[in-house]
Amino acid sequence: MTLDNQEEMRLDEREAIDRLRRGQIDALAPLVRRYQTRALRAAYLITWDAMLAQDVVQAAFVRAYERIGQFDPARPFGPWFLRMVANAAVKAARRESGLASLDAPLDRSPDEGLSLAELVADPAPGPGEQVEQRERVAAVRAALARLSPEQRAVIVLRYYLDFSEDEMARRLETAPGTIKSRLHAARRRLAGLLGGRFSLDDWEETHERA
DSSP: OOHHHHHHHHHHHHHHHHHHHTTOGGGHHHHHHHHHHHHHHHHHHHHOOHHHHHHHHHHHHHHHHHTGGGSOTTSOHHHHHHHHHHHHHHHHHHHHHTTSOTTSOOOOOOOGGGOTHHHHSOSSOOHHHHHHHHHHHHHHHHHHHTSOHHHHHHHIIIIISOOOHHHHHHHTTOOHHHHHHHHHHHHHHHHHHHTTSSOHHHHHHHHHHO
């Protein structure tokens, strides 16, 4: 994306937010176009349910409209909205966990736009890397599915949405020490579930290249 396109998107976003603050709900359209895919991926990685993730994101856009008066226009919209999505996804996953075990085998697959492979795969693997890549995707997918919603949330916020620990604490209104503790526990749990087959550090580096 060129600098001109980035500036145009920022202008479109500011205009959309100004219109939302005037009560024009149709101004959600450019924000949906810009953030829907990322929000759906984040919600899916926390809930592990594609339909539930869609419901969470749709409700979050409506909630953003209803609460736009609480948004500080001097700050970027994306982190504010995605934090809202993450919180809603955790609550939804907690409700659903009473109906289906989070440790149950995954018999649902997200559509292409929600694929976990986008988080862990090299964007252009060579033939010799494809088998290992599939194994890594399957292993990380299974491990993430066995985390609690809260643990999945901190992993998603830190390594998918690129929030720093300070940003996570501020936006989740949680003490920095609590965030650090949750993230440490989630990383240890993931590493244990991966059983030494793949390094969590290798996964993080691969995600950063993707």
